[in-house]
Amino acid sequence: MLVLLVSFAFGFGYALSRIGLPPMVGFLLAGFVYNIAGFVPPSGLDLVSDLGITLLLFSIGLKLDLKGLLRAEIWASATAQILLTTGVLSGLLLLAQNVLSISLLDLSWPALIILGFALSFSSTVYAVKILEDKGDMSALYGKLAIGILIIQDLFAVLFLSLTAGKAPSLWALGILALPLLRPVLYRLLDGSGRGELFILCGLFFALGIGAELFALVGLKPDLGALVVGVLIAGHPRASELSKALFGFKELMLVGFFLSIGMTGLPTWEMLAAACVLCLVLPLKTGLYYGIVSRFGLRARTSLFSSLTLTNFSEFGLIVAAIAVEQNLLPANWLLVMALAVSISFAFSSPLSYYAESLYQYFSSWLRPFDPQRVHPWDAPIELGRARAVIFGMGRIGTGAYDVLQEEFGNAVCGVDHAPASVDANRAQGRNVLLGDACDTDFWLKLKRDEDLELVILAMPNHQGNVFAVHQLRNHGFQCTVVAIAKYQEEVDAFTEMGVCSAFNLYERAGAGLARKALQGCALRHQSEDSASGQ
Structure with missing residues (x-):
């Protein structure tokens, strides 16, 4: 089955890349087709998927400017977006419930709010992949998008902690002492050379010290990988470590995209509901744009960051899964969310890749909205003589x-x-x-x-x-x-x-x-x- 799944992933990834879409869309499609064909997922696929997300967050931490998260254009934008998008999408779902007589919409008002909250997230996995492919992780709009996603992830962790039915142990307070380990981590990194020991050192930091330590004290393992990545981000070899782990991360993330398509067998009604949800993505883009542009950013930067975030998130799937476990959502909504996430990636990919062409086309409409006082990092420059x-x-x-x-x-x-x-x-x-x-x-x-x-x-x-x-x-x-x-x-x-x-x-x-x-x-x-x- 593993050979068959790899063949599906390669075939669909290759086919989609030939028509200008990123391979990740092909991996999602491969997961759905594999599932619909009735094949059994290989054992260990979920483990590979989890490792991919853990390494992804660790690599984000290695490049993360912690002080940058405290900038108003990041934390305020992310907070306002979560609250506003949750309210707007919950309202739209309530309106649809009153207008349409569909069994899927037979939900309580707390379920509608949770669903709106789950749909307000954008995908960290998708955004990082797109930005890395375009080489824009260090661009202002890329850093803005990643910062907003990190704040969103913190909201998700807070929700998971409140609804998981158990609080972190008292030992979780010991996490505050982690910065004291930085000299030890630096010394281990310095002494690991540049071969396979160097790669194992990175895996030990991400999985052993980060993910496993946080899991032991009742915190989210992925958050631990992110925190440890931030701890060693100041080391001169942090960028080298990120590049060394790049291949492992990319390969394991293929498992993540495949696993989304194997959540279950959808019905036509679920597929229609997912497509309708994706119709509100332009509204989500507009909300992002309206919020981000209020912080002195030019139309191009606001548009690029908004297009990068025009999708639904894997964290939305996790939120929906927890809600299903707590009997706050019907189980069929988990499949609808999985379909919506997949379709949103396919919808958003061309927009992100052709963002510059879109900006050129709409620039005459967008430039009048440029702020009079431009953010100093976003002001166009002249080279001089x-x-x-x-x-x-x-x-x-x-x-x-x-x-x-x-x-x-x-x-x-x-x-x-x-x-x-x-x-x-x-x-x-x-x-x-x-x-x-x-x-x-x-x-x-x-x-x-x-x-x-x-x-x-x-x-x-x-x-x-x-x-x-x-x-x-x-x-x-x-x-x-x-x-x-x-x-x-x-x-x-x-x-x-x-x-x-x-x-x-x-x-x-x-x-x-x-x-x-x-x-x-x-x-x-x-x-x-x-x-x-x-």
């Missing part, structure tokens, strides 16, 4: 900056969308500005400077670099453009677009290593010749 500009100031971008500074002096400018990266580069004396090369408004405000000679596209996401190339051409910039690439097909794509040079990282790394080796040989021969001459 630069002769060389580098987009993406990671390790590749900073290396290129230092070399170009020898040629162009102070006429070199770096641009990055991550505030932390900008601050780190400025602290080292580089001229780096906060901006997003995937932002249409950024290019609209950018003046064509006749002094600009060179643009280097060093952003980690290929689609972002492609978008920047199109914008440079559309706005008439006449300069040399060089872009990085990881695969030959990316090099070919840049060549077709007229990019002067596409730098294949892996090929050029080998060439650079060979040149360094030859230089070392030459120096050794010179040293030997000088020694023999003496």
Whole structure:
């Protein structure tokens, strides 16, 4: 059965990816088809699913800025959204109950409120996957979306604690002493090397210290993984650990998406109810947009964060499951919720992937709503009189900056969308500005400077670099453009677009290593010749 399930997952994931949808939608569909065909789910699938979610929250913690959650645009937006969306959706369900005579809507008013509360959540799993695929985890709208989701998750944990029928043990107070373990965790991470022991160290932190410890004291295991991730987020190797666990997390999350489709066998009435619920997703987007835009964020940032959150959540499923156990909801609503979550992912995926095109189409309607006082992290910028500009100031971008500074002096400018990266580069004396090369408004405000000679596209996401190339051409910039690439097909794509040079990282790394080796040989021969001459 395991081989059959893997075949289903690959087949549907591959098919959906060919038509422009993310593979996760194919995994959801594979779970439903597998279930409808009458096959028995393999043992251990739920365990794999739980591990995937635990590792996901651990990886979020590794990248989480705890101080950022205290910003009003995050905690206030999340709180207002939960309350407002719960009220609106509960009201709509009550209206439908009075208008339609459907057995599914034969619910008490507490059940309607719980259902509205479950539908108010957005999916952390989905949002992180989308943001990672687009390379926008560090973008302002990505950090805003993740921050709102973390606050939502805390609401879910509070609900689970109140309805689970048992309170955390007194030992849960000992969790407050966890920060005292940070030096020990740092030392373990430092001494784990870079091989399989390093990966096991990350798994031990997430599953052993985080999930298991919280479970022992009556708290949610996933919350423990998140907390431990936050504890070690300040370690220099935290980003490396996140990348090392990436493959494990991705593989196990496939089990999560498959398991959603195996909740049960739905009826046509349940499928119709799930589709009707998904019709209110645009209303949910509008509520997000209206709330987030009140905090000085531009229309583009508000729209992007809202589209990322336009879905229903796996936490909504958990809330519904607890309500069913407590006899607050009929059991058939759990299947309706599972269907609604799955359909919402399929509905939201194209919106998230084509968010920039949607913004360009609706920008004339949205820009009049831009605030007069823009959030300082969200204000479009101008480059000034630069002769060389580098987009993406990671390790590749900073290396290129230092070399170009020898040629162009102070006429070199770096641009990055991550505030932390900008601050780190400025602290080292580089001229780096906060901006997003995937932002249409950024290019609209950018003046064509006749002094600009060179643009280097060093952003980690290929689609972002492609978008920047199109914008440079559309706005008439006449300069040399060089872009990085990881695969030959990316090099070919840049060549077709007229990019002067596409730098294949892996090929050029080998060439650079060979040149360094030859230089070392030459120096050794010179040293030997000088020694023999003496």
